[in-house]
Structure formats: structure tokens, C-alpha cells
Amino acid sequence: MSLERIVSSILSLGVTLSTPLAIAGIGEVISERAGVIDLGIDGIMLLGAFIGFHVSLQTGNTYLGYLAGVGVGVLMGLILAVLSVYLKLNQAITGMGLYFLGFGLSDFFYRTIYGEKEVYLPPPTPLSVPVLANIPVIGPSLFQQLDMVYFMYALVPLAWLLINRTKLGLWIRSVGENPKAADAMGVNVSMIQTVSVLVGAGLAGLAGAFLSIGITQVFYENLTYGIGFIAIGLVYFGKWSPVRTFAGALLFGLSWSVAISTQSYFNAIGRPDLVYFLLALPYLIITLALVIVSRQARGPKWLGRPYIRE
Numbered sequence: 001m002s003l004e005r006i007v008s009s010i011l012s013l014g015v016t017l018s019t020p021l022a023i024a025g026i027g028e029v030i031s032e033r034a035g036v037i038d039l040g041i042d043g044i045m046l047l048g049a050f051i052g053f054h055v056s057l058q059t060g061n062t063y064l065g066y067l068a069g070v071g072v073g074v075l076m077g078l079i080l081a082v083l084s085v086y087l088k089l090n091q092a093i094t095g096m097g098l099y100f101l102g103f104g105l106s107d108f109f110y111r112t113i114y115g116e117k118e119v120y121l122p123p124p125t126p127l128s129v130p131v132l133a134n135i136p137v138i139g140p141s142l143f144q145q146l147d148m149v150y151f152m153y154a155l156v157p158l159a160w161l162l163i164n165r166t167k168l169g170l171w172i173r174s175v176g177e178n179p180k181a182a183d184a185m186g187v188n189v190s191m192i193q194t195v196s197v198l199v200g201a202g203l204a205g206l207a208g209a210f211l212s213i214g215i216t217q218v219f220y221e222n223l224t225y226g227i228g229f230i231a232i233g234l235v236y237f238g239k240w241s242p243v244r245t246f247a248g249a250l251l252f253g254l255s256w257s258v259a260i261s262t263q264s265y266f267n268a269i270g271r272p273d274l275v276y277f278l279l280a281l282p283y284l285i286i287t288l289a290l291v292i293v294s295r296q297a298r299g300p301k302w303l304g305r306p307y308i309r310e
Contacts, residue, residue: 004137010257011141016215018246018253019152020045020207024231025238025245026159027203033163033240034196035176035302036084039095042228043102044076044201045208050106052209053219054113057121065213066148066206073205074198076102081194088306099228107221121217148210152246155203159242172196176300179307189307204228230283233290239297248289255282 024041031038038044048069056065076098083094127150129143163169171192174182179189212219230252238244259278266274 008137014254014257018249020211022246022249024204024207025234026242027200028235031200033176034172034193037091037304040098041204043099044204045224045228046106047102048205048208049212053212069205069209070202073202077198077201081197085193146214156246
């Protein structure tokens with residue numbers, strides 16, 4: 001295989017692997033900009049992954065599976081909104097409770113319905129963009145991709161425009177920075193926070209559904225391997241910007257792709273120990289990047305604090 005094809009293959013896999021991280025991370029950006037931390041993202045992704053996988057398997061329709069993932073995400077987000085926004089409970093505790101709920105239910109439903117059987121979905125067919133897909137190296141990597149990758153391409157600028165160039169985005173930012181002032185200006189703080197949480201949770205559910213339908217074509221216990229928590233970390237890495245969060249997701253995805261793509265080589269030369277190191281490398285890179293960036297990171301002033309109207 002030529003160097004060009006190797007680079008193109010690594011880049012293509014990296015973009016694909018970064019997609020669920022970017023989608024979930026951008027959803028968390030929207031939620032946190034409104035002042036609500038959703039630590040339950042990984043649980044939402046797990047439940048969205050199973051429900052999306054199950055619906056897609058039963059109907060034979062990938063997009064119904066994606067919609068089911070969004071639906072279960074919104075439902076989980078509604079639980080979080082009721083507990084955190086309206087009942088004013090501790091956001092960290094409610095978020096972790098949501099994580100354990102999603103983790104437990106996803107495995108329970110899978111074991112109940114499928115038992116010990118290994119059930120697979122057919123691999124999805126990449127969609128090719130005419131002309132652009134013919135660009136050497138980057139063409140096949142970026143423009144001969146799965147459907148949700150193109151959704152990610154659109155989501156990044158749309159989320160940036162929503163937050164920075166719309167009235168709704170102004171309300172979201174004002175609620176996250178100073179809900180008292182926003183309330184005084186007539187903004188319904190609880191409603192804005194609820195909508196933001198539902199959007200973020202719905203995107204997390206979609207990210208989980210893509211993970212099982214588009215990437216693995218199978219569901220198993222703890223399918224996410226904690227990448228929901230990585231998505232939360234990427235929000236801090238990206239300083240609550242959709243574009244920077246996407247850049248962090250791409251960094252993680254590419255390093256993950258390099259680790260996966262070089263496994264066969266290191267196994268062939270009798271160094272399987274390096275395979276495990278390389279698989280841990282993406283997590284080490286993101287941890288190091290978070291340590292470097294977090295010193296200058298400043299989140300919304302009201303992040304994680306319940307707003308009690310006086």
C-alpha cells in the first residue's frame with residue numbers, strides 16, 4: 001500500500017471516530033453555555049446506542065435508528081432538566097445518576113432482548129461527494145464518508161452561528177453568565193436552560209446511535225468506553241466554543257486512528273505491548289492538552305449553579 005493510501009486511510013478513520021465525540025461535545029457546549037453541566041452524557045450515549053441499534057435492526061432503517069437515539073437522548077435530558085433546573089438539585093450528582101441509569105438500562109435491555117447472542121447490523125455505505133471526493137489524499141478521507149460525518153460538518157458552523165449570531169444564542173449566553181440580569185430583562189431562565197439541556201442530550205443520544213449503527217455495527221456493554229466523559233473534557237479544551245471543541249475531537253480521533261491502524265504492524269514484529277500503549281495514547285494526549293489549556297479556560301460564570309428566582 002502506498003504512503004498516500006496509508007495517510008488517507010488514517011485520516012478517514014480519524015474523521016469517522018471523531019464524529020460521535022464532536023456531536024456529543026457540541027451538544028454539551030450548548031448545555032453548559034446556558035449554565036447546566038450534563039455529566040450524564042456517557043450514559044445517554046450508551047442508551048442512545050442501544051435504542052438506535054435495536055430500532056435500526058428491527059426496522060432495517062438507519063435513520064429511524066438515529067431518530068430513536070435522539071428521542072431517548074431528549075427523554076434523558078428532560079429528566080436532567082426536571083432535577084437540575086426545576087428542582088434545583090446538585091448538577092454533578094444528578095448528572096452522574098443519569099450516567100448510571102443509562103449504563104444500567106442499556107445493558108439490561110440488551111441482555112433481556114438478545115441474551116448472549118452477538119447481533120450485527122450490515123455495514124453502512126459511505127456517501128461520496130462528486131468532484132471533492134476525487135481530491136488526492138483528503139478527498140476520499142473527508143468527502144467519501146458516512147452520513148453522520150456530513151452532519152458533523154454542518155453542525156459545527158450551525159452551532160457557532162446559533163451561539164454567537166442569534167437572539168436565542170444571546171439568551172443562552174446571558175443565562176449562563178448572569179441569569180439574574182437575564183431574568184430582569186424578561187428572559188425565561190428555566191425555559192432557556194431546559195431547551196439547551198434537551199438539545200445537548202438529544203445530540204448525545206444521536207452520537208451514541210451513530211457509534212453503534214455507523215461505527216461498530218454492534219452493541220455490547222460499555223460500548224462508549226467513557227468517550228462521553230472525554231466529550232465533556234473537550235468542552236473545556238475548546239473553551240466552550242463549538243469550533244475548538246470540534247478541533248479537540250478531531251485531535252482525539254486522529255490519534256485513536258493512528259493507534260488502531262498500527263496495531264497489525266506492532267503485532268507482526270512481536271511488540272504487542274506497544275499496541276496497548278498506542279491505544280492509551282489518545283487519552284494521554286487529551287489529558288495533557290486539558291492540563292495545558294485549562295489554566296486559561298474560563299467557563300460561564302453561572303455554570304453548575306442552580307438559579308433561584310428571588
